[in-house]
Amino acid sequence: MLTAFLLFFPVAAALLLHFAKGNAARVLALGAALVEFAVAVFAAVSASMNMAPGNSAAAYTPFSINIPWIESAGINFHIGLDGLSLLMVLLTTFLVPLIILASFRHNYPNASAFYALILFMQTGLIGVFVSLDAFLFYFFWEVALIPIYFIAGVWGSERRIAVTFKFFLYTIIGSLFMLAAFVYLYFQTDVNNAGLTSDISAFYNLTLTASQQAWVFWLIFIAFAVKMPIFPFHTWQPDTYTESPVPATMLLSGIMLKMGIYGTLRWLLPIVPLGTSQWGKLVMILSVIGIIYGAIIAIRQRDMKRLIAYSSLSHVGLMAAGVFSLTFMGLQGAVIQMLAHGVNVVGMFFIGDIIQRRTGTRQISELGGLTKHTPLLSVCFLVLLLGTVALPLTNGFVGEFLLLAGVYQYNPWLGAVAGVTIILAAVYLLRMFQRVMLGPETSFTSTIQDLTGSELAVLVPLIVLVFWIGLFPNTFLRISEPAVLQILALVNR
Amino acid sequence: MEQTIPEVIRTVPLEYYIYFATALFAIGVTGVLTRRNAIIIFMCVELMLNAVNVLLTAFSAYRSDPNGQIFVFFIMAVAAAEVSVGLGIIVMIYRNFQNTDVNLLNRLKW
Amino acid sequence: MTSIILLSVLGIVNLFFGFLKSNKILLPAAMVILALVFGVNLIDWNADPRSYFNEMLTIDRYSVAFTGIVVLTTLLLIPFSQKYVREGQENLAEYYSLLLFSLVGAIMMVSYDNLLMLFVGIEILSVSMYVVAGSDKRNVRSNEAALKYFLMGSFATGILLFGIALVYGATGTFQLTQINAGIINPANASLQPMLYIGMLLMFIGISFKVSAAPFHYWTPDVYEGTPTFFTAFMSTVVKTAGFAGFFKLLMAAFFAAQGFWVPTIMAITVLTLLIGNVGAVAQTSIKRMLAYSSISHAGYLFIGLVAVNGKLSANAIFFYSLAYSVATVASFAVLKLVSDQRQREDYAGFNGLAKTNPLLAFVMTVAMLSLAGIPLTGGFFGKFFTFGAAIDRGYIGLVVFAVIMSMVSIYYYLRPIIAMYMQPAENETAEPIAVGSFQSAVLVLLALLTVLLGVLPGLFSEVFK
Amino acid sequence: MQETVIPAAVAPYPTLLYVLIPLLPFLGFLINGLLNKKLSGTVAGAIGSLTVLGSFGISLMLFLNFQYQYTVKLFDWITVGSMQIPFTYQIDQLSLIMLMLVTGVGFLIHVYSIGYMHHDENVGKFFAFLNLFVFSMLVLVLGANFVILFIGWEGVGLCSYLLIGFWNKETPNNNAAKKAFIINRVGDLGFLLGIFLIYLTFDSVQYAEVFQKASTMQIGTGVVTAITLLLFVGAMGKSAQLPLYTWLPDAMAGPTPVSALIHAATMVTAGIYMVLRSNVLFTLAPDTLHVVAWIGGLTALFAATIGLAQNDIKKVLAYSTVSQLGYMFLALGVMGYSTSLFHVLTHAFFKALMFLGAGSVIHAMSNEQDIRRMGGLRKALPITFLTFLIGCLAISGIPPFSGFFSKDEILEHVYQHNKILWGIGMVTAFLTAFYMFRLLFLTFFGEFRGTEEQKHHLHESPASMTLPLIILAVLAAVGGFMGAPMFVGKHYLADYLAPLFTYSQRLNPEAFAGELDHGTELMLIGLSVAAGVLGILVAYIQYVSRRVRPAEDDAHRSAPESLVYHKYYIDELYNTIFVKPVMALSNGLYRFVEQGIIDPIVNGFGRVTLGGGQLLRYVQTGYVGLYLILMVVGIVLILALNVFQF
Known part of the structure; x- marks a missing residue:
């Protein structure tokens, strides 16, 4: 029932929001998001009590609900939380209140709709992370897309229409491929005349030939690749990140991007292990290209948001590479890096937004010397930046260390090339930090105010997480371990 | 010896009816395609319907099955309804355009 | 059967209301009639199949279900003719009656057992449509639409009839089941070419009626010229009835010759999907876009025909028709309300609608998403079941093509949404569209129904067991 | 000689004590960082210094009571399957010596900074960063596995970045800071890949386990060569070796105490520490050792030649640091492990001394760093001059100053292994003496060449600055006796460190066995002293007797001159x-x-x-x-x- 509550509470709150106006709406939304977070934490705590190390049998049972949805078709409303889902739900529920809080300084017109959409999206996101039925998964996958499209398209900046249009089309086209694959798999499930079913366990139990798996692999992969995005399916991303309002950018980069990786872990690797082993190498190469490509392009970006967008492309490439390395370290690294990246990128975008709001510009060349007037801002910025460049004892390091170790284990040369990211990340992030925060002041930055209380309220939890994940990653690694082991067992079956 | 009408019909081989009806039908189609006057086009459509009637009658007679001929009556009735509606439309067009040339009507396009 | 009689009789009664010279009573009267028919129709839901008129019509679950769709569609659509009532449109009683009569034709098309009934049903429906297409008598566009529809429609009827005649010649019967038997009967083997030509010509005739490519040319023009209210009727009721009839024809009469006609139907499907979707992309008028969209949906329904195989595909076609009808009614309803007031039917006419009329914008959005097949709406499961039925029969390539085409469709279905939500109104002082409270309620109902179909599809997906 | 590591050994003190060693400076960092503007400079400095002194105290206690090697586990950090990285300390001879060095020299430099940074508006921030550096450095030396080492490794890199760019309104400073961080990251990548390869090879990253497993391997095993090469790439970055040295001279943009602490005494020696730590692996890879030796030797020579033509007081010291680091790697390359550490220690003393002395000069000269604008400062700054002189003598290898013992020991080792490298070392020794005394003479001798205003402000530095100078000068003068068997009868340092090299010695006994006969040894000593003296003499003739002044920047130079002056481009x-x-x-x-x-x-x-x-x-x-x-x-x-x- 907890899972169902987590799933439906935001949408219920979103419906209620319709009756609230203006400030009341955002406070209500924040309250709802906090309640949701509290419940998720409760779920996590009670789960980690059940999930003793090695007790992987307890993975699904405590939180699962399985009732018929479309009975005749064997499609069930099957949701559940294992360690992996739990972490993703935690991330979502942790970030959403912060994202809502982060938007407080903006006076978005039609606020109740704005916040209702955010909460609606939360339901979609959580749905993706808890679904254990292929069509339910697809259902939420798309449901999550609709609100973000509206948030970005309605409240975005000038070029939003064309950009979000491309984003919507691109991602939905990608996911239609996945649907096609799911439908195909679904029709393979009737092995012993037990009837068709789209339950995840049935998909896991399919025995497909290598060539079937290859096709299915690509169909599903494209959906995830577009969502993550993996080079070269990424061209929607920088524009969308740049043109969207900040809450949307945060939702996209902080959570939505993880849908792709989560999907890969749950719905791609274990379902088509042969396809993965056949094509995984190519995907690895694409991912590694993406790592370097994104990082190199980020170096010369002039717009802070766009720079962070390309940085995100680079980071997600590493996560994908880690996942496709099919090593324990790579997978766990991807899990921890999903959390870390969610925290860091949300923080970075928020800081970019603060700077833009204060100075009226996002152009790196027009900024400089901010640190003199804004020590708090620079400290927060620096900490998040260090998390992103993967300095040890920050969250980014644990993830990148494990990911690179995983990739290295897969292939040392790929690992070495992927590792270049730690150099390039330093190059582009320090360049940005230097041009924005240090050096002489510019006309845009001569009068600027330091962080306010509500901004700190967003940044402090993020920073706490930066160090928490950096210092005690085992808190999270332990939660996901049984689930990841199970996935690996399925992949290597 | 007195022959029933079906028997009379059967004195001509079925193929001939088919050829005849097809030819008639084709003439109708050709008319529809080549004429520009709405009324004439419509008459050609009627010609097509009549070809069908001939065909149905012939089959009916050869199969000794009244259904075909019953169908013919329905076609006639429906055709009559179509004629009334169609002519109404053509009259309406004529009122607005003073013409019944179908090629004048191309406001709706692309 | 009761519904046919009721509609005929009450349609005539409705005509007499016209003499009252008061339009006010007409709309409620028509709605009451439709609601009554809808209720009466459902009585037979669980009844055993019954035949009428020497087994020319059969009322069974199938016919009841599709009758339900067409009556419901009309019922939900008819409130949006309120403008005619307000403006004192002359002959309104006749138009309502025409709709009621045409429903009789539609019901015959979904419950026929004999090609004669199919023909009569099609003609009742078509002739009514010729009339309503030209109902805006002083509007040359409406005139043009009527003439085009009429000329091409009667031409298609000719083709259809020639096909029927040939099939009759080859099998000696108009009864569906006997045709099927006649196809298998070795005695008719020599007549096979005639049978096949007849079959193809029949397909062509019906394809025309449901606006499948390459016989779709009339659709965009006629839809555009016809007054919006009737366009909605055409694109929902006519299409639903046409497909239900087509499906029944393939299922009951030509099933035995499946190997022969599947390639042709598949070719038509592919072409229809292609032309419908790609054609819609370049349109600037929403109405014309919806016309192409209706062509494309004919394509998706055709997939159900290709996969004809008992209950799976029948269920798919039923669900698809329902979802499609509801969404189409909603979109045309909004279009009508907007275009009546703003006097334009292009995308820009929708600009800023979300600000002035959030409800209209929301309903239109739901409708567009449903037509695009996005989850949470009925359209998604419509496509899901149809594609599923096709995959079940192994037509994977076809489904892949259809999926690609539905990707294209997202492009044009998004454009009204963008106009409504993301474009500012052309002039700042754009007035809200006047929408009656009853109309609002119907719009909400349409949106809810669409979402219901998308969230709990199980309620409607298992109609035929 | 103590026998093998005892992994199961229990820590003799409560864990908290060990936690406190790095935690104290970290607390200092937090206090100074959070209360940045609210604390006065002196209070901030006191907090910063005292926390480091506290660490020094604990380290000293551990050092004095040290009996056997042991590890202290704080908590499990990262656990993924067999990739287990506990947060564990290793307490052994090496870490203790490094602890002493870092906290001891660190404390002195903190004290010095109180005076030096007195006028800066961000003193709190400065001490915070400095404390953070000490924390990172302590983590680096305390860690019991490669990943903890890496934490400190990157941590000191960060602090280096922050401190180089401390005056961040100036773009060149920021560029220098960025350059330091990025080039270090290049090395770090190599290190990281080395760690991965270690993990894949030994299925562990814990020192004890890795070295244990390694000790059973064959010398010359390919994978170990790869590992050590990768590790050495990391060391090249951190310890500024060819070709990754370019950041270090630029790093002089930071405040001078930073240069003394980070870019001379401690951080840059992390690379040497790392190689020493993994001496077993390096012993297994003779090919790598060759590379190390050659890179070290070439760096020593190369940087020394650049040092000849530099006119910025700190740049000269920077190149000299690079050069001396080259010496240390040269020693490592010929398996003179303890010798290398010896030089690390003496170098820490005299180089920190000289940097602080340079800081004192800069302080007195109102931030002038160009030695062409100095001269004759010995009268105004007597303490600075004297201490600086001791530093110069030490680095030039003049007995009995500390540098003599360590450098001589290095050259002896090199001589045994490779005569060419020995030659390079000798030339470098000569060049070192020359450019150090060139610096000394130009700065402290002759007439004053600065502006009147500077002359007017000339003054000896406050006690907080001179006191550390004096202490360091004493250390630089006598520090060499910890490894001077000829004078004190026993090589204390080598004996103390011997257990660290047990595996290495077992693997390659010959490399350790070699003892030079007395005559050769004396000859070598004579030669190296002669080289130093010769260098001093040449400098004296040139800059005192002949009063040559370095050319201005835009003066015409001959091609080789120009090449050196422009740091070989x-x-x-x-x-x-x-x-x-x-x-x-x-x-x-x-x-x-x-x-x-x-x-x-x-x-x-x-x-x-x-x-x-x-x-x-x-x-x-x-x-x-x-x-x-x-x-x-x-x-x-x-x-x-x-x-x-x-």
């Missing part, structure tokens, strides 16, 4: 072959690949569809006649296509 070279291509690549990828290929392809699908739609519109002419014809064409086609079935 290495920065320009790197700029051309790395920086510019990457920038160009960035622009190119963005413009031509991103916006020129990938995006157009994606948009192309849309365009094609749209174009198709437009084409279809042309069919829809509005003429019924055409529609009918097209319909009939369709009918005929359908019939025709089915003809074969009839």
Whole structure:
């Protein structure tokens, strides 16, 4: 029932929001998001009590609900939380209140709709992370897309229409491929005349030939690749990140991007292990290209948001590479890096937004010397930046260390090339930090105010997480371990 | 010896009816395609319907099955309804355009 | 059967209301009639199949279900003719009656057992449509639409009839089941070419009626010229009835010759999907876009025909028709309300609608998403079941093509949404569209129904067991 | 000699004590960082210094009571399958010596900074960063596995970045800081890959386990060569060896105490520490050792030649640091492990001393760093001069100052292994003495060449600055006796460190066995002293007797002169072959690949569809006649296509 509550509470709150106006709406939304977070934490705590190390049998049972949805078709409303889902739900529920809080300084017109959409999206996101039925998964996958499209398209900046249009089309086209694959798999499930079913366990139990798996692999992969995005399916991303309002950018980069990786872990690797082993190498190469490509392009970006967008492309490439390395370290690294990246990128975008709001510009060349007037801002910025460049004892390091170790284990040369990211990340992030925060002041930055209380309220939890994940990653690694082991067992079956 | 009408019909081989009806039908189609006057086009459509009637009658007679001929009556009735509606439309067009040339009507396009 | 009689009789009664010279009573009267028919129709839901008129019509679950769709569609659509009532449109009683009569034709098309009934049903429906297409008598566009529809429609009827005649010649019967038997009967083997030509010509005739490519040319023009209210009727009721009839024809009469006609139907499907979707992309008028969209949906329904195989595909076609009808009614309803007031039917006419009329914008959005097949709406499961039925029969390539085409469709279905939500109104002082409270309620109902179909599809997906 | 490591040994003190060693400076960092502007400079300095002193105290206690090696586990950090990285300390001879060095010299420099940074508006921040550095450095030396080492490794890199760019309003400072961080990251990548390879090879990253397993391997095993080469890449970055040394001279942009602490005494020796730590692995890889020795030797010579022509007091010291680090690697390369650490220690003393002395000079000269604008300062700054002189003597290898013992020991080791490298070492020794005394003479002798205003302000530094100078001078003077068997009868340092090299010795006994005969030893000592003296003499003649003054920047120089003066154009070279291509690549990828290929392809699908739609519109002419014809064409086609079935 907890899972169902987590799933439906935001949408219920979103419906209620319709009756609230203006400030009341955002406070209500924040309250709802906090309640949701509290419940998720409760779920996590009670789960980690059940999930003793090695007790992987307890993975699904405590939180699962399985009732018929479309009975005749064997499609069930099957949701559940294992360690992996739990972490993703935690991330979502942790970030959403912060994202809502982060938007407080903006006076978005039609606020109740704005916040209702955010909460609606939360339901979609959580749905993706808890679904254990292929069509339910697809259902939420798309449901999550609709609100973000509206948030970005309605409240975005000038070029939003064309950009979000491309984003919507691109991602939905990608996911239609996945649907096609799911439908195909679904029709393979009737092995012993037990009837068709789209339950995840049935998909896991399919025995497909290598060539079937290859096709299915690509169909599903494209959906995830577009969502993550993996080079070269990424061209929607920088524009969308740049043109969207900040809450949307945060939702996209902080959570939505993880849908792709989560999907890969749950719905791609274990379902088509042969396809993965056949094509995984190519995907690895694409991912590694993406790592370097994104990082190199980020170096010369002039717009802070766009720079962070390309940085995100680079980071997600590493996560994908880690996942496709099919090593324990790579997978766990991807899990921890999903959390870390969610925290860091949300923080970075928020800081970019603060700077833009204060100075009226996002152009790196027009900024400089901010640190003199804004020590708090620079400290927060620096900490998040260090998390992103993967300095040890920050969250980014644990993830990148494990990911690179995983990739290295897969292939040392790929690992070495992927590792270049730690150099390039330093190059582009320090360049940005230097041009924005240090050096002489510019006309845009001569009068600027330091962080306010509500901004700190967003940044402090993020920073706490930066160090928490950096210092005690085992808190999270332990939660996901049984689930990841199970996935690996399925992949290597 | 007195022959029933079906028997009379059967004195001509079925193929001939088919050829005849097809030819008639084709003439109708050709008319529809080549004429520009709405009324004439419509008459050609009627010609097509009549070809069908001939065909149905012939089959009916050869199969000794009244259904075909019953169908013919329905076609006639429906055709009559179509004629009334169609002519109404053509009259309406004529009122607005003073013409019944179908090629004048191309406001709706692309 | 009761519904046919009721509609005929009450349609005539409705005509007499016209003499009252008061339009006010007409709309409620028509709605009451439709609601009554809808209720009466459902009585037979669980009844055993019954035949009428020497087994020319059969009322069974199938016919009841599709009758339900067409009556419901009309019922939900008819409130949006309120403008005619307000403006004192002359002959309104006749138009309502025409709709009621045409429903009789539609019901015959979904419950026929004999090609004669199919023909009569099609003609009742078509002739009514010729009339309503030209109902805006002083509007040359409406005139043009009527003439085009009429000329091409009667031409298609000719083709259809020639096909029927040939099939009759080859099998000696108009009864569906006997045709099927006649196809298998070795005695008719020599007549096979005639049978096949007849079959193809029949397909062509019906394809025309449901606006499948390459016989779709009339659709965009006629839809555009016809007054919006009737366009909605055409694109929902006519299409639903046409497909239900087509499906029944393939299922009951030509099933035995499946190997022969599947390639042709598949070719038509592919072409229809292609032309419908790609054609819609370049349109600037929403109405014309919806016309192409209706062509494309004919394509998706055709997939159900290709996969004809008992209950799976029948269920798919039923669900698809329902979802499609509801969404189409909603979109045309909004279009009508907007275009009546703003006097334009292009995308820009929708600009800023979300600000002035959030409800209209929301309903239109739901409708567009449903037509695009996005989850949470009925359209998604419509496509899901149809594609599923096709995959079940192994037509994977076809489904892949259809999926690609539905990707294209997202492009044009998004454009009204963008106009409504993301474009500012052309002039700042754009007035809200006047929408009656009853109309609002119907719009909400349409949106809810669409979402219901998308969230709990199980309620409607298992109609035929 | 103590026998093998005892992994199971229990820590003799409560864990908290060990936690406190790095935690105290960290607390200092937190206090100073959070209360940055609220604390006065002196209070901030006191907090910063005292916390380090506290660590020093604990370290001293551990050092004095040390009996056996042991590890202290704090908590499990990262656990993924067999990749287990506990947060564990290793307490052994090496870490203790490094602890003493870091906290001891660190404390002195903190004290010095109180005076030096007195006028700065961000003193709190400065001490916070300095404390953070000490924390990181302590983590680095305390860690019991490669990943903890890596934490400190990157941590000191960060602090280096923060402190180099401490005066961050100046773009050159920021550039220097960024350069330091990025070049260090290049090395770090090598290190990281080395760690991965270690993990894959030994299935562990814990020192004890890795070295234990390694000790059973064959010398020359390929994978170990790869590991050590990768590790050495890391060391090259951190310890500024060819070709990754360019950041260190630029790093002088930071405040002088930073240069003393980070870029002379401690951080840059982390690379040596790391090699010492993994001496077992390096012993297994003679090929790597060759590379290490040659890179070290060449760096020593190369940097020394650049040092000849530098005119910035700190730059000279910086190049000298690079050069001395080269010596240390040279020692490592010939397996003079304890010798190398010996030089680390003595170098820490005299180089920190000299940097602080330079700081004192800069302080007195109102931030003037160009030695062409100095001269004759010995009268105004007597303490600074004297201490600086001791430093110069030490680095030049003049007995009995500390540098003499360590450098001589290195050269002896090298002589045994490779005569060419020994030659290089000798030349470097000569050059070192020359440019150090060139610096000394130009700064402290002759007449004053600065402005009147500077002259007016000349003053000896406050006690907080001179006291550390004096202490360091004493250490620089006598520090060598910890490893001077000839004078004190026993090589204390080598004996103390011996247990660390047990495995190495077992693997390659010959390399350790070699003892030079007395005559050769004396000859070598004589030669190296002679080289130092000769260098001093030449400098004296040139800059005191002949009063040569270095040319101004825009003066005409001969080609070799110009080459040296411009530091062999290495920065320009790197700029051309790395920086510019990457920038160009960035622009190119963005413009031509991103916006020129990938995006157009994606948009192309849309365009094609749209174009198709437009084409279809042309069919829809509005003429019924055409529609009918097209319909009939369709009918005929359908019939025709089915003809074969009839």
